[in-house]
Amino acid sequence: MTSSSPRGITAAAATVLTLTLAASGCGSDSGDEGRARSSTPSPAATGTGPYPTPSASRTAAPESPSSRPTGTPRGGAPRPGDVEQTDADAVSRGALTALWTFDTAVDRGPHDAELRAADAGWLTGAYANRLRSRQPQSDPGAQWQEWVRHRAYGAVELEQAEEAAKPTDTGTEAWRQWTVITTPSGRDQWTGRPVPVAAYVHLTRAAAGTAWRVADVIVR
Template sequence: MSPARLVAAVLVAGVVLVVAGCSSGSSGHTERTVTSTPRTSFVIPTQTTSRVAATPPSTPLPVPASIPAEIGVVDQTSVDAVAAAVARIWYGWDTTRDLTPHDAKLRAVPLLEPRLAQLLRDYPPIAGPGADWLELTARSAVLSVPADGVRPGVEAGAPADTATSAVRLLEITQTVSTPDGPLPDRRLVVGLALVKVGAEWRVTQVGTR
């Protein structure tokens, strides 16, 4: 089966995860527990942008040529290292400079499969970032995912890695800092699909549960 077909058909059965989502004050982000029962399926989303295909912008958004310095050196021959690095970058938001979370996704481009990188560059989201982002922006919040904030998700029945494709389920913790002090951590469950490009791994899909 080709990597593209494998990615499209990925089903990770039997995921058992309990994730507490946290927020505070006036953010409007209530605490919740997400539990999936045994024998249910986790499907990696097939789309990572809310943009509807249309005419690409006349001036493509700039794409970084290197991984953000705070991530450090990434062993790009390691599927786990690449998956963790992309999760950290993708969910590392700086509302003092980012217009939307899409800007963080663009910072992950050096570790993305070329077609996904092109999609993100040419088709930024047309919808607004939402109330949660606006609340974070009002607080000048910076969200980061530290190296120890990425952990393997608890799963069963995941397809085995092949020589050219793999899937990973990760639990990540976003730390939230503001000029007025830290806000409660946020926890997410992230699914990623990866393919081998030459000798290195690249991410083709990213999505949250």
């Protein structure tokens, strides 16, 4: 799952999710554990939306060894083969769902959801390596600890929320905007409050007609 403009699983999103994720390498407004799953600078936004110049290049961080998630979250996590991979909507939805699917009974923190998504194949190689090399905080935070006490897992819902300023799709590049709502449910029948974040997904592919992959996710 960087900054309020796509420079990048939060004032609201840190509360939102210490989680919000750390889980995404995705960058966020709050910085350290935000889920905007992006750690490299982006070019200036264009139009009135938060979208950076579509053709801007990004430099991936070198991959470093990382411990792997050791379990499967309750209900499982989506995989690319579950969707039509030439459909940018379907791939962005599936990738975000995977990035935000956590289970405190098997995960050490939100970052494990990022690693699962990277290993599943939703992401470009550069973005996957960036998430793998990201070092999460040693303590996932108070919100995560509350969820751990209830042995909670997250239910993820997505609502598409496109803006007029979104760049037009090309054969090899697309942007999608979603509202991601995570609701934690405890195995002790506890239910936490839903946590919403706005996620901007940058998708790329080698050529028209081939599978899309997520090159970046920015949350705010």
